[in-house]
Amino acid sequence: MSSTKEAMPPTLRPRALLGRLRRRLAMACALAAGLVPAAAAPAASITWAEVGDAGQTLGSAQAVTGNPGDSLTTITGSISSASDHDLFIIRITNGAAFSATTVGQPGTLDDTQLFLFNSAGIGVYANDDAANGIGANAFRSTLPAGGAPTTIAPGVYFLLIGASLSYPTSAGGLIFPNFTLTSVPQVDSTAVVGPIGPGGASPLTGYTGTAASFGTYQIALTGAAPAAVPEPASFVLLAAGALGIFAVSGLARSERRSGAHGRERLSRSGSI
Ligand SMILES: [Ca+2]
Ligand SMILES: [Ca+2]
Numbered sequence: 001m002s003s004t005k006e007a008m009p010p011t012l013r014p015r016a017l018l019g020r021l022r023r024r025l026a027m028a029c030a031l032a033a034g035l036v037p038a039a040a041a042p043a044a045s046i047t048w049a050e051v052g053d054a055g056q057t058l059g060s061a062q063a064v065t066g067n068p069g070d071s072l073t074t075i076t077g078s079i080s081s082a083s084d085h086d087l088f089i090i091r092i093t094n095g096a097a098f099s100a101t102t103v104g105q106p107g108t109l110d111d112t113q114l115f116l117f118n119s120a121g122i123g124v125y126a127n128d129d130a131a132n133g134i135g136a137n138a139f140r141s142t143l144p145a146g147g148a149p150t151t152i153a154p155g156v157y158f159l160l161i162g163a164s165l166s167y168p169t170s171a172g173g174l175i176f177p178n179f180t181l182t183s184v185p186q187v188d189s190t191a192v193v194g195p196i197g198p199g200g201a202s203p204l205t206g207y208t209g210t211a212a213s214f215g216t217y218q219i220a221l222t223g224a225a226p227a228a229v230p231e232p233a234s235f236v237l238l239a240a241g242a243l244g245i246f247a248v249s250g251l252a253r254s255e256r257r258s259g260a261h262g263r264e265r266l267s268r269s270g271s272i
Contacts, residue, residue: 044070046226048088050077056085058121058204061158063089066226073221077161079109079214085162085207089227095152098223100159101142103130108215111139115168115176116148117158121203123195124148124157128164128179131190139164142192145222149194156227158204161219163211172199178209 046066054062054077064072068091077086092098102112116124130142141161160168167178174197177183187193195201 045073046070047074047076048072048226050075050086050088053078053080053084054086054088056087056160056207058087058158061087061089063228064091064226065228065230068225068229070225072224072226075159075161075219075221076107076217078216079161079163079211081214082163082166082211083207084211084214085160085166085168087204088159088161090157090159090221091155091225091227092152092157092223093154093225094223095154096223097145098152098221099143099145099147100219100221100224101130101144102140102161102217102219103133103137103142105140105218105220107217109163109213109217110136110215111164111213112141112217113162113164113167113179114141114143114219115160115162116143116152117160117168117204119156119158121158121170123168123175123197123200123204124150124152125192125194126176127190127192129189131192144192147192159219160204161217162207163213163215166207166209166211168204169206169208170199170202171205172202173197174208175199175202175204 044067048064048066051062064075066072071093072090075088075090078084079086100114100116102109102114111129113126113128115126118124125143125148127141127143127147129139130137132142133140162168164179168175174183175195176193176197177185177187177191178197179187179189179191184198185196
């Protein structure tokens with residue numbers, strides 16, 4: 001009898017095992033969907049606080065990390081000296097709705113400038129003094145929604161903040177006009193401009209001029225999200241690995257239980 005009991009289960013297992021495998025995989029997928037940050041979890045509004053001093057070159061820019069499903073609504077930081085500029089890597093999720101402003105925001109840096117560059121470091125648009133800034137906000141800056149001369153496609157961008165009178169350059173010179181009466185081309189400080197400076201066709205490589213001031217800032221954003229998930233590959237692999245182990249160990253347990261039950265049923269049927 002013992003050899004008969006051991007020989008029977010394999011003929012019964014394939015369909016039952018396949019069904020359990022499907023259920024386990026479905027469960028694993030559902031759990032993975034909840035664990036991977038890109039899942040449809042309720043979006044949160046997050047603030048990114050500058051970590052140390054954000055770099056000011058394409059290679060040293062500070063990536064804003066977090067759940068890509070969340071909205072990046074605020075960046076805070078400090079222009080810590082006359083030579084400091086803070087360059088952040090963000091993700092624009094809605095180009096038509098994207099905006100960034102220091103108008104009406106806290107901070108001791110009264111005369112800000114904002115610049116947006118695409119993922120290759122090519123200028124998109126810039127502003128020194130927001131047209132609607134008055135009083136204490138007269139020299140604050142706004143990159144308005146829909147204000148860029150070109151369509152902003154969703155993707156990764158560089159957002160630069162600096163103090164007035166220091167400007168980003170490329171190998172060709174100024175990327176944007178310097179918002180003074182001597183700039184080429186000449187534009188008013190309240191203008192929202194594309195990369196119409198002599199170096200506008202080339203990527204950001206440096207800066208010219210000396211900032212007039214420094215201090216803390218806060219940027220309010222719309223249409224933006226974190227640029228990256230911290231160590232996304234390892235996180236997903238870790239989750240998948242854990243779920244795989246869970247699924248396999250669960251199957252093994254089910255199989256053991258199935259075998260035990262099968263043997264129990266066979267034993268009972270044999271005893272009848
Ligand atoms: Ca800084
Ligand atoms: Ca300004």
